[in-house]
Amino acid sequence: MKIYNSLTRRKEEFIPLEAGKVKMYACGITVSGEAHVGHGFQALLYDIFRKFLEKQGYEVTYARNYTDVDDKIIARSRETGIPADVYAKQMIEKINAVMRKMNVDEPTIWLKATENMDNIIRFVEELVASGHAYAAENGDVYFDVDTFPAYGQLSGRSKEDMLDGVRVENDERKKNPYDFALWKAAKEGEISWPSPWGRGRPGWHIECSAMNRAAFGDQIDIHGGGRDLIFPHHENEIAQTEALTGKRFVRYWTHNGLIKVNGQKMSKSLGNSLMLEDLLEKYSDEAIKFALLSKGYRGDINITDNLFPEAEEHLVRFYTLIAAAERAFPDEQGGDEEIDRAFDAAMSDDFNTALALSELYARFRDVSRRLAAKDPAARRMTNQIRKTYSLLGLFRKDAEVYLAGYAKAEEIAPEIKEIAEERQRARAAKDWKKSDELRDRLRSLGYLIRDGKDGYTLEKI
Secondary structure (H helix, E strand, O other): OEEEEOOOOEEEEOOOOEOOEEEEEEOOOEOOOOOEHHHHHHHHHHHHHHHHHHHOOOEEEEEEEEEOOOHHHHHHHHHHOOOHHHHHHHHHHHHHHHHHHHOOOOOOEEEEHHHOHHHHHHHHHHHHHOOOEEEOOOOOEEEOHHHOOOOOOOOOOOHHHHHHHOOOOOHHHOOOOOOEEEEEEOOOOOOOEOOOOOOEEEOHHHHHHHHHHHHHOOOEEEEEEEHHHHHHHHHHHHHHHHHHHOOOOEEEEEEEOOEEEOOEEOOOOOOOOOEHHHHHHHOOHHHHHHHHHOOOOOOOEEEOOOHHHHHHHHHHHHHHHHHHHHHHOOOOOOOOHHHHHHHHHHHOEOOOHHHHHHHHHHHHHHHHHHHHOOOOHHHHHHHHHHHHHHHHOOOOOOHHHHHHHHHHHHHOOHHHHHHHHHHHHHHHOOOHHHHHHHHHHHHHOOEEEEEEOOEEEEEEO
16 A cells, blocks of 8 residues: 655555554644535545545544634634634534534544643643743744754745745744744733743644644654645644654655635635535535545645536436346345455555546446346445445435435526525524525425425425
């Protein structure tokens, strides 16, 4: 099995620190807002990494974090008037709910910055004591980049280039402009914790290093996140962790590509962020997964207007053949080992979901031919496809139910669905009056809306 290592910039044979066991950490969401499609992709991806490693016989401990205190969260707290800790908790509840709709499994360990404050402060104290960090007069604490000669190894940047990639603050308090904050002195009205340097809160980068060390010790096998985290976040994690321990922090650095919308990077500033909740109202979770996994995870994904509808159409064709095989051979229980072997071969080459999914088109053409020949091997093939590809979150649904749901969705006009979605937004905002008005409007147009734990359904009256 080979994994592309962002640090060495090549594929490497996977050899864990401890035989048969894997320690894996993925940077989760900073909960300054709700989950967008990029968050969903990254959560899906590392869930798949974990499951495939387990399929290969490894015992995997997978940790994922929520950054629940940082500058963005404090800014949102000021905007909304909701205390930062309360705001973060509310966002985590919303994000957890949408990830359940996405059918992404929980990690082995959930980590939150606010629940690891003692570990974070202890880590900073040790860096100061070892000479790798220093405290400013106002109570800020900075990492001294010059004490770590290997700084820049992950991103390949020089110190001069680094200044173009980060916002430099409080230069007069730093020894060098590229030094970064480990602890930030509290400003008036901000959430804070007591520390040896006065009340304050952690810098973003130190949170992951401290939580990693608390969960796993000095070293881990796999560390992941989006490519946008390589610098400065992961670069700084390496520096502060390896400066403290003197050991190689991570054996395999993995980074997924970015989400683009019609060729532009997805961002709040451009107003093109695709909220995961909105996508799940329009498409099945399996269609979203199929679309996102059809590209190699290290490349960028360009979301066009046709990406998810086309993925849904592919799945409808596949589920149609599954349903036909299940009706034709209801008692056939066998599988097809060749399908599983080909899947494992694709995934063993740096988790190549794109290759694994490309195999399906030929497999289902074979299923169609065997159905025409009344060959029970058709059912054995679909049995195996269901079992094998469930690891990617696909083909887990009852085929007849999936097809019926798709057909029902296709019958509903877009303008009717938009009214239903507007009602969902009103319900989320607890605007019950507007919600009732929109429900009555739908009824007047001939549709009954039913609310459920996973959203809503529309039925013609």
